[in-house]
Structure formats: structure tokens, C-alpha cells
Amino acid sequence: MRVLASAPAKIILFGEHSVVYGKPAIAAAINLRTYVWAEFNESGAIKIEAKDIRVPGLTVSFSEDEIYFESDYGKAAEVLSYVRQAIELVREEADKNGKGITVSITSQIPVGAGLGSSAAVAVATIGAVSRLLGLELTNEEIGKLGHRVELLVQGASSGIDPTVSAIGGFIHYEKGKFEHLPFMELPIVVGYTGSSGSTKELVAMVRRTREEMPEIIEPILLSMGKIVERAREILLSDLDEKVRFERLGRLMNINHGLLDALGVSTKKLSELVYAARTAGALGAKITGAGGGGCMYALAPEKQSEVATAITIAGGTPMITEISREGLRIEEVIP
Ligand SMILES: Nc1ncnc2c1ncn2[C@@H]1O[C@H](COP(=O)(O)OP(=O)(O)O)[C@@H](O)[C@H]1O
Numbered sequence: 432m433r434v435l436a437s438a439p440a441k442i443i444l445f446g447e448h449s450v451v452y453g454k455p456a457i458a459a460a461i462n463l464r465t466y467v468w469a470e471f472n473e474s475g476a477i478k479i480e481a482k483d484i485r486v487p488g489l490t491v492s493f494s495e496d497e498i499y500f501e502s503d504y505g506k507a508a509e510v511l512s513y514v515r516q517a518i519e520l521v522r523e524e525a526d527k528n529g530k531g532i533t534v535s536i537t538s539q540i541p542v543g544a545g546l547g548s549s550a551a552v553a554v555a556t557i558g559a560v561s562r563l564l565g566l567e568l569t570n571e572e573i574g575k576l577g578h579r580v581e582l583l584v585q586g587a588s589s590g591i592d593p594t595v596s597a598i599g600g601f602i603h604y605e606k607g608k609f610e611h612l613p614f615m616e617l618p619i620v621v622g623y624t625g626s627s628g629s630t631k632e633l634v635a636m637v638r639r640t641r642e643e644m645p646e647i648i649e650p651i652l653l654s655m656g657k658i659v660e661r662a663r664e665i666l667l668s669d670l671d672e673k674v675r676f677e678r679l680g681r682l683m684n685i686n687h688g689l690l691d692a693l694g695v696s697t698k699k700l701s702e703l704v705y706a707a708r709t710a711g712a713l714g715a716k717i718t719g720a721g722g723g724g725c726m727y728a729l730a731p732e733k734q735s736e737v738a739t740a741i742t743i744a745g746g747t748p749m750i751t752e753i754s755r756e757g758l759r760i761e762e763v764i765p
């Protein structure tokens with residue numbers, strides 16, 4: 432039997448980092464996906480084929496007639512830890528530790544770019560392997576297991592990414608609980624800096640700063656939570672669309688400034704943010720953990736101008752759509 436599952440990337444519209452400290456956040460699934468095939472193998476071992484992830488620490492030596500490969504096994508194994516933990520968790524749930532499983536991954540989501548590639552790979556792996564082992568889990572339950580995977584690998588995780596990747600759409604999230612917001616098309620442009628940041632390291636950095644100067648950092652996190660509350664009210668209001676977008680844009684700009692204050696922006700991210708605003712975006716901010724990765728801009732009727740400005744500033748624009756669907760079982764071959 433072979434099973435193919437897929438799970439989407441996300442953007443965090445408001446509230447990354449503060450969500451780790453129990454504040455609310457708003458996120459949406461987007462139409463970039465990670466695909467995972469799962470099947471049994473005869474060896475009894477877990478085998479992971481990650482087809483488009485770079486393995487750090489690889490050395491290749493050439494002599495006259497031979498090629499030697501050396502790899503830093505620690506680093507290589509670490510890169511695959513989300514997938515490994517996802518498989519282990521499902522095997523524990525299914526109580527079927529004996530059978531070998533081969534998992535094969537292809538992904539459209541840039542890695543370490545703030546678009547939730549870690550959550551998508553965990554959710555798609557749990558989806559494929561749980562179906563292979565005959566477990567009947569809801570997407571919501573799979574989102575919770577995805578959260579456990581992120582906690583095991585990163586040490587800290589709010590759970591918003593695996594939740595939105597599993598259930599899809601547009602959500603308000605707070606302390607493990609989510610509410611679907613009414614589905615709406617948002618005129619956004621994502622700008623990718625081309626560099627990456629590690630969520631594990633950035634979350635740890637914010638934690639250290641908060642421990643060092645709580646009286647300064649706590650009010651910033653509180654303020655981010657207040658931004659989310661206002662954004663939710665605006666999204667649920669019957670205000671005219673133009674007014675809604677203007678207000679959301681202002682909140683995005685404040686949220687970006689606060690993320691910068693936490694130290695998670697980079698020169699390139701801020702350049703893309705300012706380029707987008709100059710080209711007519713109503714608001715622009717980092718999405719995800721930062722330290723590289725992506726920003727997004729809200730740009731009604733200005734999406735192509737903003738995309739051009741992001742390109743001129745050295746970034747890669749992506750005009751994405753919100754994905755209603757979360758985890759999907761694409762194929763089951765008996
Ligand atoms: N296609 C993939 N195959 C295997 N692992 C992946 C894949 N995509 C992402 N990952 C895992 O997720 C990590 C990146 O997660 P993270 O630092 O949270 O950034 P983000 O979730 O923003 O992309 C990678 O280092 C890798 O361990």
C-alpha cells in the first residue's frame with residue numbers, strides 16, 4: 432500500500448513570536464504544498480528520502496578514479512528531525528513499531544523562510560503515515576500531533592503553524608484553541624529575501640532577550656497581542672473593504688516595528704518591507720520567525736507594482752492565494 436498526503440504553507444498575518452507566549456495570532460494557509468509518500472518496506476527501518484532539502488556538512492573528495500563522500504551525520508540527521516519525530520509519534524499512536532516505513536518528500540515551500548515548511552512537512556508526514564498504519568485521525572488531531580513534533584524538535588512552539596497547515600483557511604489562534612475567520616481573498620504579495628532563518632534559534636533568541644529585560648520585552652509582546660485583537664475585530668467587522676485594508680495595513684506596520692525591536696528583522700527584510708510600502712502597499716511586515724525568509728505586503732490594486740518593487744530591491748515576489756484546504760490525502764494505492 433502507498434499513500435500520498437499533502438499539506439500547505441502558511442503566512443502569519445499578525446502575532447508571530449508573541450503567540451509563543453500565549454498571545455493570540457492570525458494566520459492563513461497558502462497555496463504552496465509539501466507532498467509526502469509513505470509505504471512499508473522490508474528492512475524494518477525508517478527510511479526518509481528528502482528530495483529537495485539541502486544536507487549541510489557534505490564533503491566530496493575526488494582522486495584519480497574514485498569519489499569519496501563524507502558527511503556530518505549529526506547535521507544531516509538534524510535536518511530530518513521533523514520528519515523522523517513525525518513518523519515516531521504516529522508509530523507510537525498506532526502501536527505498530529515493527530514495520531519498516533519509507534517516506535519520500537517533495538516540497539514547493541522554501542525552507543526556513545517563515546512560511547511554515549517545518550509544520551507542513553510534519554503534518555503531511557503524519558497524514559500519510561497514519562493513513563498507511565490504518566489510524567483514523569481528524570485533521571485537527573493531526574495538527575495537535577504536528578504541534579508535538581515542533582515542540583520536540585524546537586523546544587518551543589505555539590502550535591499555530593501545524594494547526595493552520597492541518598485545517599487550512601484563515602484562523603485566529605490562542606493557546607492551542609483556534610477559530611476559523613470568514614474566508615476572504617486578501618490582495619497580498621509575499622517577498623522572499625532568499626536567505627533563511629532557523630525558527631528554533633530565533634525563538635530561543637527572543638526568549639533570552641525577554642529573560643534579560645522582561646520589563647521592556649513583556650510590553651512589546653503584550654502590544655503585539657493587542658494588535659491581533661484589533662485586527663480580528665476589523666476582519667470580522669462590516670466596514671467598507673477599503674477602510675478595513677487601510678486599518679489592517681497600519682497594524683501590520685506597527686507589528687513589523689515591534690518585531691524589529693525584538694531583533695528578528697534583517698537589513699534585507701526591512702528593505703523589502705520599505706520597498707513594498709513605497710510602491711503603494713498599505714502595510715508590510717515580516718511573516719514567520721524572521722532572521723531572513725519572507726515578508727508580506729497588503730496591496731489592494733497594487734500587487735504588480737509591489738511585486739516589481741520587491742524584485743528591484745533584490746527579493747523574489749510571490750503572489751499567493753489563501754488555501755481553504757489544509758491536509759489532503761491525495762492518493763491511496765492498495
Ligand atoms: N521538504 C522538507 N523535507 C524535510 N525536512 C524539511 C522540509 N522542509 C522543511 N523541513 C524541516 O524544517 C526545517 C525548517 O523549519 P523552520 O526553521 O521552522 O523554518 P520554516 O518553518 O519557516 O520553513 C528544516 O531545517 C527541516 O528540518
Ligand SMILES: C[C@@](O)(CCOP(=O)(O)O)CC(=O)O
Nearest residue numbers: 447448545547588589719720
Ligand atoms: C516564531 C513563530 O511564532 C512562528 C514560526 O514560523 P516559521 O517556522 O518561521 O514559519 C513560532 C511559533 O509560533 O511556534
Ligand SMILES: [Mg+2]
Nearest residue numbers: 547549550630
Ligand atoms: Mg517552522
